[in-house]
Amino acid sequence: xxxxxxxxxxxxxxxxxxxxxxxxxxxxxxxLSYSLKVxxxxxxxxxxxxxxxxxxxxxxxxxxxxFKKVRAVVAGGTMRxxxxxxxLNALSSDTNIVLVHDAARPFVDRDMIxxxxxxxxxNKSAIVGVPVKFTVKKIDRKTLNIQETPARDxxxxxxxxxxxxxxxxxxxxxxxxxxxxTDDAMMxxxxxxxxxxxxxxYRNIKVTTLEDLILAGQMVTPKG
Numbered sequence: 361x362x363x364x365x366x367x368x369x370x371x372x373x374x375x376x377x378x379x380x381x382x383x384x385x386x387x388x389x390x391x392l393s394y395s396l397k398v399x400x401x402x403x404x405x406x407x408x409x410x411x412x413x414x415x416x417x418x419x420x421x422x423x424x425x426x427f428k429k430v431r432a433v434v435a436g437g438t439m440r441x442x443x444x445x446x447x448l449n450a451l452s453s454d455t456n457i458v459l460v461h462d463a464a465r466p467f468v469d470r471d472m473i474x475x476x477x478x479x480x481x482x483n484k485s486a487i488v489g490v491p492v493k494f495t496v497k498k499i500d501r502k503t504l505n506i507q508e509t510p511a512r513d514x515x516x517x518x519x520x521x522x523x524x525x526x527x528x529x530x531x532x533x534x535x536x537x538x539x540x541x542t543d544d545a546m547m548x549x550x551x552x553x554x555x556x557x558x559x560x561x562y563r564n565i566k567v568t569t570l571e572d573l574i575l576a577g578q579m580v581t582p583k584g
Contacts, residue, residue, distance in 0.1 A: 464568065
């Protein structure tokens with residue numbers, strides 16, 4: 361059984377929004393509704409757990425009522441990892457594959473999910489991503505002097521969804537790390553797990569700033 365945790369607890373501070381980011385309108389529809397629709401229509405997805413911002417759960421519940429696969433709406437935590445853990449606790453006991461997706465990525469598509477799920481048949485952990493297009497520099501944090509120019513063909517930009525066999529993800533989240541991980545793959549990496557990269561899509565942008573929201577509005581297809 362495969363279920364999805366959609367992390368939608370972000371407050372949208374950098375968007376200067378009065379609502380949580382996932383509830384901000386993109387072409388008259390809440391940002392969250394775009395990814396929900398894709399997972400709802402995917403035949404390989406059995407259920408969805410939405411992790412919403414505490415204090416706004418009633419709005420998340422109203423939004424998700426139209427989606428039959430949403431089996432729970434739970435409150436997020438202080439950190440992203442706390443939110444994912446809350447989502448893990450709400451999964452069905454029969455679930456063995458978990459996809460974690462950011463609500464701020466409205467353009468996830470079926471092909472991307474298919475590729476990820478195919479790789480998870482032979483691998484415990486996998487994420488979607490795309491090769492970086494630009495030259496990246498590693499710098500000294502204090503002086504801003506360039507220390508290294510990593511080979512571009514070795515660098516990929518991580519996206520979501522990220523997929524895991526449930527036991528691996530639960531084990532990763534049970535560990536206590538000194539620094540907060542920026543994604544779930546990083547947590548699995550820290551405990552020595554192998555994570556496979558799968559081709560994502562350059563359209564799969566993350567809405568973080570107002571400029572991103574404007575760009576996303578230009579990318580929405582007529583069908584939504």
